[in-house]
Amino acid sequence: MTESRRISSSEWFLMIGAALWALVLVVKWPAALSFGDEVGYVGQIRVLLQGRFRASPEDPGVWFAGPQGLVSKYPYFVTLLEAPLFALSPRLLFAVGPLSALALTFIAARALRAWGQPPIWALVVLAHPTITIIARTAMTDLLLSALVVGAWWTARRDRFVWAAVLAAAATPTKVYGIVVLAGLLAGEAIRERAALRRRERAAVWRVVSLAAGTAIGLAVTVALNYAANGTAWFGYEAAHRDLTTPVFSPVHLLSTAPVHVATLLLIPPLLAAGAWRLWKRRELGPLFAAGSLTLLMGCYFFVDRGHSLAETLLLSPRLILPAVAFLLIGYADLCAAALPKVPEARGLRLLMTLAPALIALPISIRHRAWQAQESQALAAATAAVAASGEGALGLTTTSTKAGLLFAGRTIAIESGAHPEIVLCGSQYLSYRDPNAPGGAYDCNLPGYQTLEKRGSYSVLRRR
Numbered sequence: 300m301t302e303s304r305r306i307s308s309s310e311w312f313l314m315i316g317a318a319l320w321a322l323v324l325v326v327k328w329p330a331a332l333s334f335g336d337e338v339g340y341v342g343q344i345r346v347l348l349q350g351r352f353r354a355s356p357e358d359p360g361v362w363f364a365g366p367q368g369l370v371s372k373y374p375y376f377v378t379l380l381e382a383p384l385f386a387l388s389p390r391l392l393f394a395v396g397p398l399s400a401l402a403l404t405f406i407a408a409r410a411l412r413a414w415g416q417p418p419i420w421a422l423v424v425l426a427h428p429t430i431t432i433i434a435r436t437a438m439t440d441l442l443l444s445a446l447v448v449g450a451w452w453t454a455r456r457d458r459f460v461w462a463a464v465l466a467a468a469a470t471p472t473k474v475y476g477i478v479v480l481a482g483l484l485a486g487e488a489i490r491e492r493a494a495l496r497r498r499e500r501a502a503v504w505r506v507v508s509l510a511a512g513t514a515i516g517l518a519v520t521v522a523l524n525y526a527a528n529g530t531a532w533f534g535y536e537a538a539h540r541d542l543t544t545p546v547f548s549p550v551h552l553l554s555t556a557p558v559h560v561a562t563l564l565l566i567p568p569l570l571a572a573g574a575w576r577l578w579k580r581r582e583l584g585p586l587f588a589a590g591s592l593t594l595l596m597g598c599y600f601f602v603d604r605g606h607s608l609a610e611t612l613l614l615s616p617r618l619i620l621p622a623v624a625f626l627l628i629g630y631a632d633l634c635a636a637a638l639p640k641v642p643e644a645r646g647l648r649l650l651m652t653l654a655p656a657l658i659a660l661p662i663s664i665r666h667r668a669w670q671a672q673e674s675q676a677l678a679a680a681t682a683a684v685a686a687s688g689e690g691a692l693g694l695t696t697t698s699t700k701a702g703l704l705f706a707g708r709t710i711a712i713e714s715g716a717h718p719e720i721v722l723c724g725s726q727y728l729s730y731r732d733p734n735a736p737g738g739a740y741d742c743n744l745p746g747y748q749t750l751e752k753r754g755s756y757s758v759l760r761r762r
Contacts, residue, residue, distance in 0.1 A: 309417040309642055312652045313408055319656035320425045321397055327663035329393045329435050331673035332700040337437045341703045343371055343378040344385045352527040356714035359694045359703060363538045370534035375523045376471035377439045389704040396434035399445040400425060406452050407628045416635035417642045423631045425655035429616040431662050440617050443472040444624040447479050450509060451584050459504045463512035470516025474533050478595050479588050479621050480513040486587030547598045556597035558615045566612050573629030589622035672754030673701035679751055679758045680722040681705060689719040697724030697740045698756060721747060721759040
C-alpha cells in the first residue's frame, strides 16, 4: 500500500485562513439581494419552482417584452441548479458564492503546489476584496470563475471527464461563458500544438475534453434559451433595445477599458504582472481566456461603479472576474517566487493566514449594515402575511431586493393584482444611485393602509 501524502504546514495554514474567511461570511450572512441582476436570477428561480420557464405579469423579477411574451436576459442554467437550494430556504442561495470562492482558492493551491510553491499563497484569492463582495451575493460571476479555472486545471491534470463536465457547466453560466471557454480552448490548443502534431494521447484528450464540454454547454444554452425565450440566444436585445449604440462596441473602450486597466494595475498592486508569470510557465489557456474576456468587456457599454474611485476599483472587476481569477493564480506564483522566505517567518505567515478574514470583516460588516432595513422590512412583512392568513406577499419594483427572499409566494402588484399584504419601498435602492431609475416611489397605494414602516420600506394592508 502507498503511504498517504502528509499535509504540509503551508496547507494547514491555508485551510485555517480559508476557514476564518468563511466564518466571517457565515457570521455576517447576507440578508437581502444587492445587485439588480440578482432580482432577475431570483425571479427566474421562482418561476422555475412553479414549473414554468415563461414569466407572467404577476411574477416579480427582471423581465422584458419579447416576441413571444416576457423574457429574461439572464441564463437559466444556474438558476435551474440553484432552485432546490432556494426551495429549502431562500437565504441558502448565498452559499453558492462562498463555496465557489473556496473552490477557486483550493484549485489555486493545487496549481501552486504542482509548481513547487507553498500553497499558502493561494490565500491571495480570498484576500481580493472583489472576491468577498461577490461571494456575499447571488451573482454568478464567481461560480463561472471557479468552473473555468477548474476546467483548466482538471484538463492539465489529465482528468478529462471532469474537464469536459466543468467546461460544459461553465459555458451556459453567463452570456460570455462561451468567450472565456473559447479563449481557454484556443490557448490550450496552441500550447499543445507540437504534441497534437505528434498525436500524443494526453494532449489530444486535453483539447478534446475542453472542446466537447464547450460544445455540450453551448447546446444546453440554446435548449434553455428556446424553452425560456423561444430563441436560440438570450434576451439582451429586448433588454437594451433603447440604446443608441450596440451593447458591445469599440466606442465603449474610451469609457470602460480604462476602468478595467486601472483595476488590473491596482487591486492588488500590479495584478497584471500575474500574466507574465503565466507566460513564463507557458500557460497559454489562462492567458487567452483572461485576455479575450478583458478585451470583450472593455467594449461593453457598462461597468460597475461605486461612489468613489476606490469603490469603483473594487466593484468593476466583477465583469472580468474569471480573468482576475487566472491572474491571481499567476500573481500568487509570482509572489511565491519573489518572496520565498515570507511563509517561513512566523509573524508574516500568521499575517498571511489572517489577511483574508481581516479584509472580509469590514466589507461584511458594512454590507450587512447596508442590508439592515431590508432584513427588518422582510421580517415585518413576513409577520403581516402570517397574521393575514393569505400566504402571499405583494411586491413593488422597489421592494424586490428585500421581498424576493420571502419564503412564500410573491406577486408583482404592477400587474394589477391586489394581495392582502404588500411590501413597498419608497426609493429605488441602488448602491450606485439611490434614486435610480427615476426618483422616489409613492407608497400611498390606492386601497391600502400602512401597517408599519422600516426605513424606506412600508408594510401595507388592503383596506
